[in-house]
Structures are given as structure tokens and as C-alpha cells.
Amino acid sequence: MAEPIPRPLPRSFYERDVCEVAQDLLGCLLVHRVGGRRVGGRIVETEAYGGPGDPGSHADRAPTGRARIMFGRPAIAYVYFTYGMHYCMNAVTGPEGVGSGVLLRAAEPMWGIEEMRARGFPPRLPDHMLMSGPGRLCRALGVGREHNGVELTRGPLTIRAGGAAEQVRSGPRVGLTRDDGRRWRYWIASPSVSRR
DNA sequence: TCTATGATCGTA
DNA sequence: ACGATCATAGAG
Numbered sequence: 001m002a003e004p005i006p007r008p009l010p011r012s013f014y015e016r017d018v019c020e021v022a023q024d025l026l027g028c029l030l031v032h033r034v035g036g037r038r039v040g041g042r043i044v045e046t047e048a049y050g051g052p053g054d055p056g057s058h059a060d061r062a063p064t065g066r067a068r069i070m071f072g073r074p075a076i077a078y079v080y081f082t083y084g085m086h087y088c089m090n091a092v093t094g095p096e097g098v099g100s101g102v103l104l105r106a107a108e109p110m111w112g113i114e115e116m117r118a119r120g121f122p123p124r125l126p127d128h129m130l131m132s133g134p135g136r137l138c139r140a141l142g143v144g145r146e147h148n149g150v151e152l153t154r155g156p157l158t159i160r161a162g163g164a165a166e167q168v169r170s171g172p173r174v175g176l177t178r179d180d181g182r183r184w185r186y187w188i189a190s191p192s193v194s195r196r
Numbered sequence: 197t198c199t200a201t202g203a204t205c206g207t208a
Numbered sequence: 209a210c211g212a213t214c215a216t217a218g219a220g
Contacts, residue, residue: 049212056212058207065207083213084204090212103212122215135213198220208210 005029005038008158014074018093018100019186022048025091025159026190030107032141033156039112039141041131042162043104045189049090050100059099069149071099077157079138079148086135087144091152091159105187107131109140116140 006029014021023046031040049057050070058067058080069078070092078090078101090101109116109130116130119139131137138144143157152159173189 047212058212061208080212081206082211084206084211086213088212105212133213139214199218201215201217203214206211 005031006161008153008160009075011075011153014091014093014152015095016093018048018051018102021091021093022046022102022188025102025104026188028162029110029160030104030137030141031111031158031160032143034115034142037112037115039115041107041109041111043107043159045104045106045187047103047105047187048100049103051094051098057099059101063097063099067099070101071097075152077143077147077150077152079143079145081145082135087138088134089138089141089143089147103134104137105134106189107137115142 009028013024025043025046028043029040030043031038033039050059051057054060057070059070061067063071066080067078069076070090072092073096074092074094076092078092079087080090081087089104091104092101094100109127113127113130119142121130121136121139129136130140141157147157150157174186
């Protein structure tokens with residue numbers, strides 16, 4: 001028997017300001033059930049997107065196209081394809097109609113390391129890098145186009161309470177980074193796991 | 197350790 | 209054309 005894992009976060013968790021949700025997702029558990037196997041880990045880096053006045057957000061424009069789902073029901077996955085080869089995964093937040101979500105940037109692998117490696121990572125890549133970065137995170141979990149719009153409060157792909165206060169050793173760090181010299185982005189990370 | 201570059205395709 | 213990225217090659 002596998003040991004029990006915490007319950008999924010309720011929808012009310014996501015029905016708040018995107019920045020609050022981004023912070024509170026640190027330390028929570030991202031779990032995927034695939035082929036009868038549990039794959040996943042502890043969320044250690046998030047990034048809030050959307051709300052009014054975020055030019056970097058896909059939801060900055062009209063509620064149409066791929067970002068339409070960001071304006072919809074909270075606690076739904078927004079998965080998009082980028083750079084012709086990577087998927088990225090968000091959790092939709094806030095009230096319906098606002099257009100916001102939390103990008104899951106990195107997690108610490110806890111279950112299914114073998115299943116992750118079977119997805120063809122570089123052979124030398126250390127375990128802690130398998131879910132480090134939004135593209136690798138989705139690849140490790142086997143999350144792709146078919147997961148766009150899925151429910152995160154139940155079903156195979158869930159986010160669960162993880163005892164953030166205990167797990168995130170030094171509390172969240174909030175950063176301001178520059179993406180390729182053009183655009184400023186806020187991100188929130190646990191210092192307990194290095195990305196390098 | 198770092199900087200530069202290619203891969204590859206949906207969206208605007 | 210360009211991007212909410214990643215892997216690799218080459219220089220220092």
C-alpha cells in the first residue's frame with residue numbers, strides 16, 4: 001500500500017488574488033497519476049501572471065484564443081505550447097472573467113523519478129533538475145496539450161496541500177528578474193531547492 | 197562558468 | 209515574426 005498523500009486543494013484556494021495564490025502554492029504537492037504510477041513533487045517556484053496591467057501575461061489581451069481559459073473557472077489547468085517544443089502549466093486563479101493564473105516554474109521531484117527519466121532527459125541531469133523550469137516540469141510529469149482545461153481539484157492531475165509552512169524552510173523569496181533584457185517579471189521561490 | 201545559437205510551431 | 213524554454217557547443 002502506498003502511503004496516503006494530502007487532499008487536493010479546494011477550488012476556494014484558487015478564488016483569490018493571483019499573487020496570494022502563487023505564494024501559497026509554494027510547498028504544495030503537484031501530483032500526476034499516469035499508468036497507475038504516481039509522479040510528482042513539491043512546488044518550489046511559481047510566477048503570478050495576469051490581473052489588470054500585466055503586459056507579460058497571455059491574458060493581457062481579449063479573452064480569446066489560447067488564453068481564453070485564463071478568464072474562466074479557477075482551479076483549472078492552463079497548458080500552452082511554446083518555442084515549438086515545450087509545454088508550460090498554469091493554475092487558473094481569481095474570479096471568473098479576470099484572466100489570471102500561476103505558472104508552475106519548478107518543483108522538487110518526490111515520486112516517479114524513474115518514470116520521469118523515461119521521458120528522455122539528458123542522462124547526466126541530476127534528479128533535482130528534472131522538474132526545474134516550466135518546460136522540464138511538464139515533461140517530467142507527462143503534461144501536454146491534452147491537459148489544457150483539466151480540473152486540478154480532482155482526477156489524475158492535482159495540486160495538494162503540502163504543509164508549506166513546514167516544508168519551505170526559510171519562507172518565500174520574491175524576486176524581480178529580466179527576461180532576455182526586455183521584460184520584467186516577478187517570481188516567487190522557495191530557497192530550499194537550488195535550480196542550478 | 198559564461199555566452200551564443202539552434203530546434204520548432206502555435207499564435208498574433 | 210516571435211515567444212511565460214531547453215540543450216549543446218565553444219570560449220575564457
